Amino acid sequence: MSKFLSKNxxxxxISILFALLLxxxxxxxxxxxxxxxxxxxxVKLVNENIIRQSGLVVYGDPEPTxxxxxxxxxDQVHRVTRNNIDAKVDLRGYxxxxxxxxxxxxxPGGVEVEYSPRYVTVELERIVEKQIPVGLNIEGTPASGFxxxxxxxxxxxxxxxxxxxxxxxxxxxxxxxxxxNESNNISKSLPLRAINSRGEEVDQVEVKTGxxxxxxxxxxxxxxxxxxxxxxxxxxxxxxxxVNSEPRSVTVRGQSNVLESINRLKxxxxxxxxxxxxxxxxxxxxxxxxxxxxxDRDILLDIEVKAMQDHTLEIxxxxxxxxxxxxxxxxxxxxxxxxxxxxxxxxxxxxxNLDTRTIMIFINLxxxxxxxxxxxxxxxxxxxxxxxxxDVMIEPESFEIQLLEPEAE
Numbered sequence: 001m002s003k004f005l006s007k008n009x010x011x012x013x014i015s016i017l018f019a020l021l022l023x024x025x026x027x028x029x030x031x032x033x034x035x036x037x038x039x040x041x042x043v044k045l046v047n048e049n050i051i052r053q054s055g056l057v058v059y060g061d062p063e064p065t066x067x068x069x070x071x072x073x074x075d076q077v078h079r080v081t082r083n084n085i086d087a088k089v090d091l092r093g094y095x096x097x098x099x100x101x102x103x104x105x106x107x108p109g110g111v112e113v114e115y116s117p118r119y120v121t122v123e124l125e126r127i128v129e130k131q132i133p134v135g136l137n138i139e140g141t142p143a144s145g146f147x148x149x150x151x152x153x154x155x156x157x158x159x160x161x162x163x164x165x166x167x168x169x170x171x172x173x174x175x176x177x178x179x180x181n182e183s184n185n186i187s188k189s190l191p192l193r194a195i196n197s198r199g200e201e202v203d204q205v206e207v208k209t210g211x212x213x214x215x216x217x218x219x220x221x222x223x224x225x226x227x228x229x230x231x232x233x234x235x236x237x238x239x240x241x242x243v244n245s246e247p248r249s250v251t252v253r254g255q256s257n258v259l260e261s262i263n264r265l266k267x268x269x270x271x272x273x274x275x276x277x278x279x280x281x282x283x284x285x286x287x288x289x290x291x292x293x294x295x296d297r298d299i300l301l302d303i304e305v306k307a308m309q310d311h312t313l314e315i316x317x318x319x320x321x322x323x324x325x326x327x328x329x330x331x332x333x334x335x336x337x338x339x340x341x342x343x344x345x346x347x348x349x350x351x352x353n354l355d356t357r358t359i360m361i362f363i364n365l366x367x368x369x370x371x372x373x374x375x376x377x378x379x380x381x382x383x384x385x386x387x388x389x390x391d392v393m394i395e396p397e398s399f400e401i402q403l404l405e406p407e408a409e
Contacts, residue, residue, distance in 0.1 A: 034074045040065040043103055043120055044088040051091050051124065058091070059123040059163050061204070066103060072111035080107050089120050096124050125163035132173045133157050134192065134212055140179035142218050147253055147294070148179070149217030155209065160194060162205030170205065171197045175212050186216040219253040219292075224262055226250055226285060226299055230270040234305050238276050239345070241390065242304040250285065251294040258290045267299055275305045308345050308390070315340040315359050320377075324366035332402035335372075340396070342379055344389040351385070358382045361394070363401070370405045374398050 043064040089101040100119045175190035194202040267283040281301045360380040
């Protein structure tokens with residue numbers, strides 16, 4: 001054995017030294033030791049199902065990440081990809097509240113691993129259940145002339161489960177209904193969403209009832225006149241000058257088959273006697289069954305009462321105006337009355353400054369040919385007089401007028 005070891009000893013030592021130098025060369029030049037960093041490696045939370053069995057759940061949506069430093073031979077380090085780096089925290093055994101949990105990191109191939117941070121903070125909350133009413137959020141509009149009527153949701157309340165703070169942040173559970181020119185009643189099964197006070201969806205909770213049945217009545221709109229049922233009288237020497245109603249018509253809503261027969265509405269009876277001054281009265285409208293007001297529920301009566309006096313005004317025939325006269329005919333002016341008397345009732349002092357030249361007498365000559373014709377004058381009053389005058393009469397009520405052919409030249 002000693003002969004074997006001593007034989008060609010120098011050559012063997014040289015071989016060993018050469019192999020060592022070759023190994024050093026390979027390790028330092030061809031496959032050197034290197035370090036590589038990977039940033040934002042996601043950390044998985046494991047065993048969430050186990051802590052859920054204990055009535056706990058992770059609060060929020062933690063997405064922890066770490067920075068990883070890999071050290072090893074170049075071929076080993078290069079074989080490690082981001083997907084090979086397994087970073088996780090085990091949630092088992094932790095209790096409600098804030099927990100600092102160590103991060104476990106493993107990589108293949110014997111590569112040395114350093115990472116930071118080494119702990120992640122996880123908030124665990126108790127799982128609670130709460131029953132919350134369901135609301136309906138309607139977007140869009142029905143067809144023109146239709147509006148959304150009564151709605152019905154089944155069930156009206158649902159159970160929601162999740163972290164206590166998220167459950168407490170829920171403002172409402174809503175079903176979303178999108179309308180687009182509907183004119184018929186709607187029945188749909190709609191999904192539910194939990195919404196907080198900012199209008200944001202709380203998707204960290206579970207709505208136990210996924211869908212609700214929604215029924216929406218689509219009502220037709222119809223404008224109908226309102227008849228005032230009234231018995232209003234002024235005191236002796238006074239007169240009801242004007243009774244205005246506002247609005248004169250109202251818009252009602254209801255199912256189309258119901259509104260077909262609704263052409264007029266009435267108010268409750270208004271009885272006022274011996275009025276000596278103007279007044280306003282609100283009168284309720286009577287709505288039939290299954291017919292509802294869209295806006296107005298009553299009518300405002302504006303009753304104007306004034307002391308009245310008879311007046312007689314003399315109007316010259318110069319104030320006559322002719323309508324629809326044949327351009328080829330000539331009016332015999334001598335056949336016209338020189339004065340017309342206009343009798344009307346108005347306030348005692350309202351006509352003191354009236355210029356009678358502003359009152360016109362209109363005579364319609366439509367279709368009349370040459371000859372003598374009976375015509376019926378019509379009085380035109382200025383607006384300021386017309387608004388206060390009643391019982392307007394003219395004398396003569398009729399007279400004969402002569403239309404002449406033009407003289408031949």
